Amino acid sequence: MQKKSGGIFKELLENKQIFKDREYLRPSHIPENFPHRDEQVNRLARIWVAPLRGETPSNVFIYGKTGTGKTATVKYLMEELEHVAGDLSREVEVAYLNCEVVDTKYRILATLSNKIRETLVGEIDDVSDLPEKVPMTGWPTDEVYGTLLTLLDYRKQVIIVTLDEIDRLVSKGTSDVLYLLSRINSDLDNTKMGVVGISNNLNFVSDLDPRIVSSLGEEEVVFPPYDANQLEDILEERSEKGFADGVIEESVINLCAAHAARKHGDARKALDLLRNAGEIAEEEEAQKVTTDHVTRASRKIEHDRMEEAIKSLPDQSKLVLLSVLLLQERKARKIGTGDIYEVYSSLCRQHGWDVLTRRRVSGLISELDMMGVINARVVSNGRYGRTKEVELNVDPLQVRSAVQREIYIQDLDSLPLSKQKKLG
């Protein structure tokens, strides 16, 4: 078995490579070309050329569903902007915040202020008269705001702040920070700030204070979803850089694009699918990536997504799901809400957990149905009442492994059910 030393690596190296550089196939990669986004790129560039002239750029709202290239486009333009500003020795700073991660007024102001402090520290000699770093918690909010103002005004510059997933702020009720930012320029003497809001949700403006909308939404740029042909162009471009020459069949890209187009024109999904197909092909040392690999990649992604969803379920929902599993393993007969509740409640008692109400469990069953983990439909058994008929919609083994971590799975037969259902 053992070959001469290093043999195993040499062998792998000599195999035909599927990938040239898989970084190009990751959604996080920021390309230089944005197929079918000329209009958006041009409009944004026209707005963001302002700081190069020392002017304040208009505030912009950018809308578009996930995977329409909003974030990548903005990040790319911001990098370019910094670049050119450097060449022209203009004082232009950019800051990017994701409101999904940084989601409170305090944290936004603190993060922003620390970022600006950091760039200053890198550029000036005497750091001693800068305000100190804002801790992640503890200060009064207006003190953080004051620090931010001091740092911003430390020298003359133009700064563009990007707030990605800005709609999260509205749904978390922290949109007042937007009001603060929208009028920050009146508190500043040297620096001018422009704000970019990126939103996945087209309607989020309607839940926003009109004052914020009028000042932050000076310009609006919409990123529509890609259709299948456009996705194909994107995949084509990426795969040329990411995959080795000739390993991709034309129909493969076609299929990936079609899959993703059906699912809301999400370029991220399309890329994930293509890359996963490549990884499967690589794993089995195939010479080419085929449509079969795509199909399997699609299944794998779906499988992983489901497993992730089940794992992140609240414990109570897991128990409900587990009850369905146990019932189904035991008897393939119709499973009704009552059956589930019975098993569920004895599982709860078994683990010493609170037992939720029937009403709640009924709701949880509906939620699991929405997720697609189970199928539930209401049926009437006439004389014998009305109930949801439930069946598992995923591999039972998958449920077991996803649920097992925190729940000790016991055999249904050894559970002390309150009453044994009709026998034979």
Add this chain to the structure above:
DNA sequence: CCTCCACCGGAAAGTCCGGTCG
């Protein structure tokens, strides 16, 4: 045609919890 089972599912009130404000 009426009954009545075994639930469904909307509405509203209650509980918890993390975060914010004074």
Add this chain to the structure above:
DNA sequence: CGACCGGACTTTCCGGTGGAGG
């Protein structure tokens, strides 16, 4: 620090219902 707030999760309450059996 305690009062207060809003959101997520639950419970309580309850009117509603398709159809087998009478």
